[in-house]
Amino acid sequence: MDDQRPNCWVTLVGTSAGKQSRNGTGVMQVLSHNKSDIVHEDPACGVHGLSQIEHNCRCSGAFFRHLLGAYQRVQRHIVGLLPQRIRRRAPDVLSLSTTTQLTGAMVAFFLLIVGVNSAAAETKRVLILHSFGRDFLPFSEFSGLFREQLVKAYPNQIDLYEASLETARHSDPQDDAPLLGYLRSLFSNRKLDLIVTIGGPAARFIQRYRSEVIFLSTPMMITAIEQRLVDIAALPASDTVIAFNLNFAAAIDNILQVLPMTTDVNVIFGNSPLERYWVEEARRELQSFTDRIKFIWLNELPFDEIRRRVASLPPKSAIFYVLFAVDAAGVPHAGDRPLQELRVHANAPIFTFIDTYLGRGIVGGPLLSHASLSRLAVEAAVPVLGGKTPTTVSVASVGMETPVYDWRELQRWNIEESRLPAGSIVQFREPGLWERYRLQIIAVAVALLIEAAFSAWLLAERHRRRRAELESRGRLLETIHLNRTAAAGALSASIAHELNQPLGAIQNYADAAEQYLKADPPNLDRALTILDNIRRDDQRAAEIIMHLRGLLKKRSEIDLQEFDLNLAVGDAIHILEPEALKRGVSLIASQAKVALPVRADQIHLQQVILNLALNGLDAMQGCDPSTAELTIQSAMIGKAQAEVSVTDSGVGVPSNLLSKVFETFFTTKQHGTGLGLSIARTIIETYGGKIWAENREGGGAAFRFTLPLAKRVAT
């Protein structure tokens, strides 16, 4: 090999010789299209670099021809044979080739193999030999891990080769030859540094052909095999065994632990020689359970039948899935499809003892860990690759590990977690609402909290405001009450004298009655009439007191009622009469003929009228008594308003002060408080009315207020 050449071979394989040139162009197009870094085009080689590729082809002509012969048999594993670094790209290239115009005319494909020239001394060649195929579960999981970890753990370059004993699925030993031939060709010029077998058939294949040159001096590592399948005595000292221990009894114990009522266990096996071996092993190991459990061995049924059977299992059944490579009909089953299909159709829980299946539909239990197995294998492989050939057969094995369960399956089969053995691990726990929507829940909670806090703040604020309003209203009511008390005080003298009328009358009547009773004969009829009169006058006295009490009574709340405004006017006139009499003022009352329903506190309106009237009386102080007149009038204005006017014949209000008289603390009286009219306004405005003052043409002032009627009055 010329060192000046790019360090890659491009091998072109074609069946149609006459179209080589065209094919080569096509390949070249594909390659350049792919911009693959493994092709180094020399600009001097022409447009397509075809000559370079042909040159490379010539350089590796012998290998090319050999590979062509082998190809058709190992077609599916070509990609698997690619060195690790290239394999990733190969599918891209292949799929691109199918998209080119060439696909119809030729059955051509190409294969890229990169042989690393540089640092060849450090590069170790490792052959991984699969038993059932590269993608056969559960081995594929182990081999995947092993590959990955080995490349990582070994400091130098590793040239990985993989081959598979597809034939292990069947029982025909004659099928060994092509693979052996292929391996011979492949490794005749390349010294293998380590052979790793995965699964029993692969180990037995190598052992069978250990005398072959290519295997002879190469240390072998037997992995992913049940310990009892390895005849350690037959191995050369350089070999290593990384085995596992299957414990069928432990698996069945596990089923009984989580589902104690189980009576039937359906054991799923394929029917390949290896599987048949294991069926026998299992039968033997499970002998001790037969008094408690009925085992149904389904290995001699084709998969379709098995699938049908598990769909209608009696209650208290369980399925024990061990291995399913080839069914009784000879159909190979790769990957986890058999398990997936069983899970879809089965009406009983599925158990197994290999952790690969965890998360794919098995309940779980003590499981073999592929990770542990792979770790052991890598730990053993690295020193061997480093040149330390073991002097004795080293054997390491893994057993069943801590029980692991699939939460979803536990839920599906109603297995309570309390039934699981102590220290069990439960995986695939589906996140609850909290786990799944933690952020959203927190956000919503925070939002709610903020909203709640905001609401609380608003409520508190509202409460505070309401309290302030109540307090303010309380103060207003208190002021109104004080004003009313003052009015009552101003009227008290006349009210007291007013009270003297009925009291004096009662006394007179009592004296008269006494006299009639003392007479001989007593005048009883007269006395009885007098008692009636006494009762009437007593009633009158009570009414006066009641009016006064109405004025003096303290109220903490407005007593809002609908009433006839004429009543308030009448009551006020009643209270005012003695005072007007005392002052020698004629009190003229004129009430509306219709009811004036308003909505307010009756005492408050009465108070307003008293305030206005007392003002009027004060304004007439010192006037000629013969002309002093106070008129209190109620009337309906329009259809929705009631008006009360209090008119005096006094001095009137200076016109510049007309608008100021309602201001708080404004007074023209020497001893006035300046509150009466201000409170009158407050009260009237509280009930939605208006109050104002005006001067009369003939002298004197008129104070008027209007209130909205509570309902339309039919006139």
Next chain:
Amino acid sequence: MKRDQPIIHVVDDDPSFRASTGELLTAFRYRVALYESAAQLLEKPPTSEDGCILLDLQMKGLNGLQLQDELLARQIKLPIVFVTAYGDIPASVQAIKAGAEDFLTKPVPKERLFVAIGRALERSKQVREQDDRHALLRALVSQLTPREYEIFDMLVHGKLNKEIAHALGTAERTIKFHRQHVMQKCQAKSLPQLVLMAERLGML
């Protein structure tokens, strides 16, 4: 009820007090007349019979003091007892000055009322008797002829017979004759009695 029993006139615009006072006085065998206003009293003024007026001070229309003035103006001399619910000092002073007999405040204990009424009636009696005497005197004097009245007037003013005769241009004897008639007609036994009479009639 005796015809000459005094009448108590009750003027009060408060119906219950007016009625009760009437009842009380009736029970104690007074003659009572009730008036609901001053105007009603003035419509039909009391005669010169004995009696008194119980008058409310504060009334609508004409008040008590105004009625008092009016009665004085009309020479109705019935004594007035004010009974008021609103008695204040200025009002009472004014009333008493104007000749009110008493000033009572409601409610009035009956003893006080009766004492006041008794005094008023006594006064009323005196006034009436005085009036009666005046009337008698006036009746006596009215019997005199104009010439006799002339001589009566000069006599009570202290003129001697001689002076009167001179003033009238008649004989002293003629004067003595007329003087004799005057004394007889006036039922006077002496000159001083005649003078006293003239004084009572306000001629001096």
